Amino acid sequence: MTTPLESANRLLETIPLIMGTLRHEMRSRRPGEVSVPQFRVLVFLSLHDGANLSDVSNHIGLMRPTMSKMVDGLVRRGWVWRRIPPENRRCVQLGLTADGQAVMKQARDEARRRMARMLAALTAEEQATVGCALDMLCRVFSRRDGNASHRKKK
């Protein structure tokens, strides 16, 4: 019944819509608040303490210069520390400061609460369907190749 093309259509209109809501929920532009991409970096670092820049940019799906600048901002805000280990001075290590952890948790809880409030409009069964679908989408779109297909061939 539902063809891939139809799902693709739905995706094309729905994802930016939800993304916009997410952004607003996090009140991105307000000074001192966290943007969605920043939030993602904080979450990643909370799970991978000491990761280097390439790790982060690969996982988030952004180019390294982009990530480098973004980390600048996070360090400036005091949410992330950056360290050059003497044993391998090429690979910087990154991690969350105490402030960064607090900010991440607070943003996550707030966003979860608001998202949950919106999802509460659905029945339990519908929510299960949504959860299941998001799971599958996450798997499908996690294939890094998709994101990296435009990168330079050597």
Added chain:
Amino acid sequence: MTTPLESANRLLETIPLIMGTLRHEMRSRRPGEVSVPQFRVLVFLSLHDGANLSDVSNHIGLMRPTMSKMVDGLVRRGWVWRRIPPENRRCVQLGLTADGQAVMKQARDEARRRMARMLAALTAEEQATVGCALDMLCRVFSRRDGNASHRKKK
């Protein structure tokens, strides 16, 4: 089984992931290509010929100055026309040019094709679940109040 909080978590990691893929698929930054927000405006205008700026910014969920600038860019590229009707010089009318229609269709078809190719990794039943879930999410997140809740109270 799946609580709203869990779905919210999944949402928080999945939506930006898919959004990034979408952006890359459209190869946004490449000169002459369409960005995702631009694409959304083109789609909206293709369905609402002659809409005014407030209509567009409300629907897309952006502030009017933001949309005004974005429309500037679209007009500059020759994809959108802007007209001040003599009968009400305050409400500009916006619409797609022939070029704009072509660009929109081409971008839509290309994106659909690529999304469909990724979704093809799922079984027919899984795709049906995804389509159904996106439908519900679209309904839930279309409540403009959610997006507009930060706007100034008069």
Added chain:
DNA sequence: TATTGTTATACTCTATAACTATA
């Protein structure tokens, strides 16, 4: 020489505040 990261540059995206023009 290949890899890691940064700088330089140039856009787009997004917001708020202040303004102009019109109804």
Added chain:
DNA sequence: TATAGTTATAGAGTATAACAATA
């Protein structure tokens, strides 16, 4: 006066190209 839109300003997000430093 209230509404529609633009300009001014500021900063984040994103990319490519060119570079520096290190392994």
